[in-house]
Amino acid sequence: MSKVEDFLNKEEEAAVIEAIRTAEKNTSGEIRVHLEASSISAETEEHIDAFDRAAEVFDMLHMDNTKESNGVLIYIAVDDRTLVIMGDKGINDIVGQDFWESTKNIIVSHFKNGNMKEGLVKGILMAGEQLKKHFPYRKYDKNELPDTISVG
Numbered sequence: 001m002s003k004v005e006d007f008l009n010k011e012e013e014a015a016v017i018e019a020i021r022t023a024e025k026n027t028s029g030e031i032r033v034h035l036e037a038s039s040i041s042a043e044t045e046e047h048i049d050a051f052d053r054a055a056e057v058f059d060m061l062h063m064d065n066t067k068e069s070n071g072v073l074i075y076i077a078v079d080d081r082t083l084v085i086m087g088d089k090g091i092n093d094i095v096g097q098d099f100w101e102s103t104k105n106i107i108v109s110h111f112k113n114g115n116m117k118e119g120l121v122k123g124i125l126m127a128g129e130q131l132k133k134h135f136p137y138r139k140y141d142k143n144e145l146p147d148t149i150s151v152g
Helices: 010-024 050-060 101-112 116-134
Strands: 030-036 071-077 082-087 149-151
Touching (some): 010 030, 010 149, 030 050, 030 116, 050 071, 050 082, 071 116, 082 101
Parallel strands (some): 030 149
Antiparallel strands (some): 071 082
16 A cells, blocks of 8 residues: 555645645745655656656646746655655746755655655745745736645
8 A cells, every 4th residue: 555645644734735825925936746656657657767757747737837937846756755846947947956955855854754744844835935036926926726735
């Protein structure tokens, strides 16, 4: 049995969703979290590199359909114990290669201590702060993607 179902309980899921909403109040950027057991390709149904699978999920969740191309996916393959943070073209064109490393490090440090919810909440809020610098919230901005945790 996969550990995806045990990764977050209902209260923890609610806290992560609230962190997404809080982070997005200060930026036009969009943050999504996706959990699945393993990095299995939707096309070939074979195990693939986590980054490649995150790219598939990014497309599947229409993360590239934001006005400013500023969607961010936090992809977690629970059984594989892998984490990828992927930004859309609008973000990648502006920021350096290591832009998400500090966010990833915060998440991983909490995961190593078994604090999955805390890692995601802290990482999401940090991502929101980083997005705010380059994509500040403006009064005409709207929430372009659902503030939910998707599960594959």
